[in-house]
Amino acid sequence: MSDQNIYEDRIKLFKDTIELKKTERVPNLSNFFTWKILDSPYKLSEAMNDYDKMERVVCDFHERYHFDAYMDLGTRNPIRVTDALGGGDHEVNDKTESINYYDHVLMKSDEYQELLDNEVKFLWTKVFARKFPDTTPEKLINAVQELMAYGQFNDKMTNKFVQEYHCPSVFNMNAVLMHPFEYLHNNYRGIKEVSIDLRKRRTELKDVIEKKFETQMLPALDAALDLDTSAYVCDTYFPMLAHAILSPKQFEDIYWPQLKQIIDKVVEKDKTIYIFCESTMLRFKDFFQDIPKGHVILHLEQDDIFEIHKELPNICLAGGMTTDLLGNGTPRQCIDYSKKLIDELGNGFIFSQNKMVSFRNDCARENLLAVNEFIRNY
Amino acid sequence: MMFEEKDSAIDNPFLTYPEGWNQAVESLVFLPEEMREGFLIQFITTVTSM
Numbered sequence: 001m002s003d004q005n006i007y008e009d010r011i012k013l014f015k016d017t018i019e020l021k022k023t024e025r026v027p028n029l030s031n032f033f034t035w036k037i038l039d040s041p042y043k044l045s046e047a048m049n050d051y052d053k054m055e056r057v058v059c060d061f062h063e064r065y066h067f068d069a070y071m072d073l074g075t076r077n078p079i080r081v082t083d084a085l086g087g088g089d090h091e092v093n094d095k096t097e098s099i100n101y102y103d104h105v106l107m108k109s110d111e112y113q114e115l116l117d118n119e120v121k122f123l124w125t126k127v128f129a130r131k132f133p134d135t136t137p138e139k140l141i142n143a144v145q146e147l148m149a150y151g152q153f154n155d156k157m158t159n160k161f162v163q164e165y166h167c168p169s170v171f172n173m174n175a176v177l178m179h180p181f182e183y184l185h186n187n188y189r190g191i192k193e194v195s196i197d198l199r200k201r202r203t204e205l206k207d208v209i210e211k212k213f214e215t216q217m218l219p220a221l222d223a224a225l226d227l228d229t230s231a232y233v234c235d236t237y238f239p240m241l242a243h244a245i246l247s248p249k250q251f252e253d254i255y256w257p258q259l260k261q262i263i264d265k266v267v268e269k270d271k272t273i274y275i276f277c278e279s280t281m282l283r284f285k286d287f288f289q290d291i292p293k294g295h296v297i298l299h300l301e302q303d304d305i306f307e308i309h310k311e312l313p314n315i316c317l318a319g320g321m322t323t324d325l326l327g328n329g330t331p332r333q334c335i336d337y338s339k340k341l342i343d344e345l346g347n348g349f350i351f352s353q354n355k356m357v358s359f360r361n362d363c364a365r366e367n368l369l370a371v372n373e374f375i376r377n378y
Numbered sequence: 379m380m381f382e383e384k385d386s387a388i389d390n391p392f393l394t395y396p397e398g399w400n401q402a403v404e405s406l407v408f409l410p411e412e413m414r415e416g417f418l419i420q421f422i423t424t425v426t427s428m
Contacts, residue, residue, distance in 0.1 A: 082428050090428075106426065120419055121395040124402075128422045129393040136392060137405050144406065144421060187427045 007166035010068050014168065014233040018272055018316045019294040020348035028375045029170070029233075029318060030067040031299070031353040033076050034099060038360045039064075043094040048079055051153045058157060062165055065372050069167050069233055071276075071356075073157035078150045084143035085132040097360055106130045107188040109197060112204035115188075116211060127188055162231075171237035171274060175224035177262060178239065180212035181205075181255055185242035195245050198254070206254065213258045221262055225269045234297060235271035238262065244279035248286075256287055267295045274318075277301060285311045293348075301354050309345050318350035321371065323362040326353065331370035338371050342378060351375055 013027045037047045040057040047054045054074040062070070077099060082088030091100040106127045107115065115122045128135070154173065161167040184205065185194045197205050221236075229235040243255055266273045274297045282303050288296065291314055299318040300308060309317055320341040325334055341351065357363055392398040399418075406414040 078428060081425060085425065088425075088428050118395075120399070123419075123422050123426065124399050125388070125393055125395050127426050129388040129390065131426055133388050133390060133393070135390065137401065140392075140402055141405060143425065147421065147424065183427065 003166050007162065007168065010166065011168045011231065011233070014069065014350070015272075017348060017350055018234065018297055020314075020316060022347050025378065026342050026349055026351045026375060028068045028372060029350050029352040030061075030065070030070045030072075031319070031355070032061065032070075032357040032363075033072045035357040035359065035362055036061045036072075036074070038097055039365060044097060044099065045092050045094050047074070048077055048092060051149070054153075055157065055160075059160070062161070062167070065368055066376065067167070067372065069170055070161065071170055071352075073154070073161060075150070075154045075157065078147070081143055081146045081150055082132075084146045085139055086134045088131070099358070103190045103192060104131075105188075105190045105193050107184075109189075109193060109201060112201060112208055115208055116204075119212075168231060168233055170233045171235075172224075172227055172229050172232055175227055175229060175232075175236045176239075177217065177221055177224060177236055177273075179242065179255060179258055180209040180217065182239070182242045183212070184208065185245070191245060194242075198245075198250060202253075209254065209258065213261075217258065218261075221265060225265060225271055229271075234274040236262075236266060236273045237276070238273055239276045239278075241278045243277075243281075243284065248283050251284055251287070256284075260287075263291060263296065267292055271295070272297065274299065277303075282308060282311070288312055288315060291315065297350065299350075299352065305341070305354075306344060309349075313348075316348045316350065317345060318352045319354045320345065320349070320351060321353050323353060323355045323357055326357070326363040326367050326371070327361045329367060331367050334367045334371045335374045338374055339378065342375075 010027070013023055013025070016023050017027055034044060036057050037044050040047065040060060042053050042057060047057050058070075058074040077090060079088065079090055079092065082090070089102045089104050091102070093100070111122070111126065114126070132139075158169050162169065184197075185191060189197060194205075224236050227235075238259075243251055246255060263273060272295055276299045278301050280302045281298060281300060285308065288298070289312060293314040297316040297318055298308070298312070301319065305317055305320050321334070321338060325337055329337075338351070342349065355362065390398075392401065403414045403418055406417060409417055
């Protein structure tokens with residue numbers, strides 16, 4: 001088979017799977033993140049601060065395990081950018097082989113109106129100022145240059161994987177959409193504070209969500225849906241984390257109205273959306289039951305994927321292989337579970353890992369080698 | 379998970395609006411003038427999310 005055919009076959013394999021069509025084999029998508037570095041000769045800090053080393057890490061990983069596509073090509077934690085501004089909220093610890101991200105508050109509870117009144121002023125003088133209080137004109141320029149270097153690294157890796165390894169990119173970086181509540185939860189208010197706001201400042205919180213959605217997200221969605229994304233696994237990408245703190249009732253009130261509009265537009269334009277769900281989704285299953293098949297992929301983290309499949313036969317599911325098994329099981333156990341996943345989930349299943357694989361004990365090399373050889377040949 | 383509340387008393391003349399902001403916009407000399415402010419908005423949105 002020619003190189004071009006390998007690439008086109010992989011794209012078709014993913015797209016047919018998303019449309020729940022019968023395929024010759026299941027696509028194998030890597031959800032490995034910093035584990036790749038722990039599987040290499042480098043320390044976390046060495047690879048994360050040196051793009052040449054990170055390139056070697058990611059290429060060696062592909063040459064060893066041969067996935068069809070990758071959620072991460074070494075671009076998950078651009079710490080060089082935030083370090084240029086004096087440091088961000090990541091703590092890279094080579095001794096414990098971990099990266100911690102601190103829950104942080106960059107916006108106070110009584111500042112919602114300021115955010116509504118003038119978002120640029122608010123971001124610059126409050127949010128950015130609290131995160132990077134020692135910014136100088138020189139540091140700003142250095143950080144902008146680092147962001148550009150990061151963008152160039154991202155482009156280089158994407159092109160290399162398409163051209164040398166014939167692996168399609170999962171999504172276009174310009175087609176990443178994020179719910180406004182995610183910004184408040186992940187970045188501005190933090191998990192603890194936004195949980196209190198849900199009860200005490202619901203109206204202000206909703207006002208911010210609705211304004212950001214109308215003025216920023218809808219135009220971004222329209223632009224994303226106009227992109228030619230035929231060379232990507234999916235047309236748009238939507239990461240979800242903040243739903244983890246919501247009840248179904250809160251989800252219906254705070255999150256779903258905007259997500260529904262997005263999904264409706266994706267369906268209307270006959271496009272696809274890859275929803276990367278951290279935490280659990282089962283309690284929100286009712287919201288997804290009427291979506292036409294062929295448009296939505298749910299990548300599941302902590303759910304029972306067999307139960308979700310039973311509840312949502314209209315949705316393509318990704319994930320399945322657990323880090324518990326990859327890290328603690330035997331190769332035989334991992335293969336048996338892989339077979340069960342493929343046999344029972346049938347068409348419309350993208351084989352991947354349930355967690356963003358990050359820690360050494362998340363996976364044993366011999367297990368991953370055994371699973372991927374099995375997937376290629378089953 | 380650790381919790382940290384950032385100090386809101388920022389005493390940095392560069393992080394003011396509109397004076398410091400305009401200075402930051404003007405400093406992006408490697409970009410065409412009409413693109414600088416949009417780029418900076420995107421930049422601060424991105425880095426505050428990192």
